[in-house]
Amino acid sequence: MNIVAVVGNVASEPELRHTSQGRAICTFRVAVSRPGGEEADFFTVAAWERQAEVCSEYLGIGRRIAVDGRMHCRIDDKPDGTRASRIEIVAHRVELLGRPAESAPVAEVVR
Numbered sequence: 001m002n003i004v005a006v007v008g009n010v011a012s013e014p015e016l017r018h019t020s021q022g023r024a025i026c027t028f029r030v031a032v033s034r035p036g037g038e039e040a041d042f043f044t045v046a047a048w049e050r051q052a053e054v055c056s057e058y059l060g061i062g063r064r065i066a067v068d069g070r071m072h073c074r075i076d077d078k079p080d081g082t083r084a085s086r087i088e089i090v091a092h093r094v095e096l097l098g099r100p101a102e103s104a105p106v107a108e109v110v111r
Contacts, residue, residue, distance in 0.1 A: 004089055005068040007097070008032035009061075011042055016056035026052035027088075028059060030067060044088040046072075055094055064097040 014028040026047045031040040045067055047055045059065065069091040076084050 002070040003068070004071050005066070006030060006032045006043060006089070007066045008040070008043075008064075010059050010063045010065060011061065013061060014056045014059045016052060024049055024052040026055040028055065030065065030089075044086065045069075045091050045094075046088050047091040047094055051091065051094060055091075058096060059094075066093075066095040066097060067091050068093050 008030045010028055011031040012029040014026050016024060016026045018024055027044060029042050029044055031042050033040050067089060069089050072088055072090045074086050074088060076086070078084055
């Protein structure tokens with residue numbers, strides 16, 4: 001079973017792009033505190049379609065969120081012939097927690 005859930009703070013500005021087929025994808029990083037609060041783990045999150053559009057509109061650095069989804073290992077071929085792998089969370093749901101300073105509405109976005 002491939003299920004992951006994290007609660008943390010947005011650590012990079014969301015980047016909204018579109019695939020060649022026109023599908024929206026928004027990527028951003030989330031910082032998740034470790035027990036004790038002195039260290040954090042950083043995860044890349046990918047949200048798709050309408051959820052991607054909402055994430056790009058409402059998320060900003062420091063915004064507290066909950067993400068649930070699945071882990072995905074992406075393997076990229078580099079120009080020098082080597083391969084690089086990265087693990088990201090493919091979001092099934094992104095929930096905005098609390099209110100940011102600008103008082104944007106709190107919303108739950110479901111893919």
